[in-house]
Amino acid sequence: DRSPLILGIDLGTSGIRGALIDTQTRQPIAFYAVPLALPIRNANTSEQSPELWLEGFELLLRKIQNAQQTAFIEHIILDATSSTVCLVNADYQPVSMALMYDDKRATAEAQLIAKIAPRNSGAHGASSTLAKVMWLYENTPHSESFFVCHQIDFINVFLTGLPQITDANNALKMGFDPINMVWPDWISQLLPTITLPKVVLPGDFLGQIQPGLVEKYGFSSKTKVYAGTTDSIAAFLASGAHQLGDAVTSLGSTLALKLITEKPIFAPEYGIYSHRLKNQWLVGGASNTGGAVLLKHFDLEALIEHLKKIPERPQNTHLDYYPLLCQGERFPISDPCFQGNLDPIPDNPETFLLGLIEGLVSVEKLGYQRLTELGASPVTRIFTAGGGLKNRVWMTLRSQELSAPVLQSLHTEAAFGVTQLLEIQSFNDQT
Ligand code: ADP
Structure with missing residues (x-):
């Protein structure tokens, strides 16, 4: 049977x-x-x-x-x-x-x-x-x-x-x-x-x-x-996110944030719109920064080598970068002329790399703050997807800096994720 x-x-x-x-x-x-x-x-x-x-x-x-x-x-x-x-x-x-x-x-x-x-x-x-x-x-x-x-x-x-x-x-x-x-x-x-x-x-x-x-x-x-x-x-649902306040950050070539929230948000200047997800809403924003910035300054092999040399609990570089590949940002800062900030560039490549990663984490943090400011429900869990999962330093800094616990995604296959819609339905039917 x-x-x-x-x-x-x-x-x-x-x-x-x-x-x-x-x-x-x-x-x-x-x-x-x-x-x-x-x-x-x-x-x-x-x-x-x-x-x-x-x-x-x-x-x-x-x-x-x-x-x-x-x-x-x-x-x-x-x-x-x-x-x-x-x-x-x-x-x-x-x-x-x-x-x-x-x-x-x-x-x-x-x-x-x-x-x-x-x-x-x-x-x-x-x-x-x-x-x-x-x-x-x-x-x-x-x-x-x-x-x-x-x-x-x-x-x-x-x-x-x-x-x-x-x-x-x-x-x-x-x-x-x-x-x-x-x-x-x-x-x-x-x-x-x-x-x-x-x-x-x-x-x-x-x-x-x-x-x-x-x-x-x-x-x-x-x-x-x-x-x-x-x-x-x-793909969002594949992560395991399913309840109010669940978020997924995609650490891909670009950085994308999605969050389950109670009320819909539409903020076209930030490229934010809302999708219906049963009796809740899914909002998201996508930044032009992301993992591709790291690969612009280091090839993959060098990136992996330098990451190994960064200590488990590194000191903050205070470089305050906003790393962009080219001019213009949509979310969490909406300005087509925005140049970001990559100045000054230190001689030590590990310090530079750490500064870049700190910058990526602060953009993610600002992203969730922006969604909350615009009326989204508070973030309670942050699932993570994308190639950046392999970057230990990025993951560690995120779990230290972000305001909610950072979790690995359960699955990454959209074909699995879409079936969670049926699970959500049975959840709601039971309550
Ligand atoms: P895409 O959005 O293009 O599908 P991915 O989800 O594959 O991208 O993520 C790509 C990013 O993941 C790269 O820009 C890089 O920063 C990071 N990355 C990929 N492989 C590794 C690795 N082995 N170690 C550290 N970071 C990695």
């Missing part, structure tokens, strides 16, 4: 990953991966064929079937790249290429959006879903009705056969208003004839799996499909 499984799927740009989670232990029992051909990229454009997602997804299902696991799966939930979008017809066949998250061709459309969308909207910028949909609408021959299809919708419709539903997280960059849970009226001024999908909350039940897939892949006919979320929210 086996406990039922949850299948979490992370539909990315370079690959699709699947995680099988045991519903009893809530732990992953297996991971699967299928690579995708990279998008075709030019100066401002980045496209991929939506059919590729389906091929890759079916390959993943085949792998799970070959491992004789499909019959035990009772729940399926996906995350996908935010703001990757295509147009489909009434039969959900693509009528355009997908414009990827990093496509920036829709500059003229972004200018139109800027004129009428409220400042707080997630639809601003040339890489927003709305700008891309407007561009696609203009540049696709019209012979039939079109529908907006986020990357996640394409696979969810394949699974359930139910078109025209999406989740509030993927809809944010299309201009959806997550506070009132409505499509605002101004969108129809920009896209008068398009039908927008119904929006549900991440983790909500979408539908049963299609009978055809039960037959083809050996799923149980009880298998349910749920509305998912974006890739970055799924």
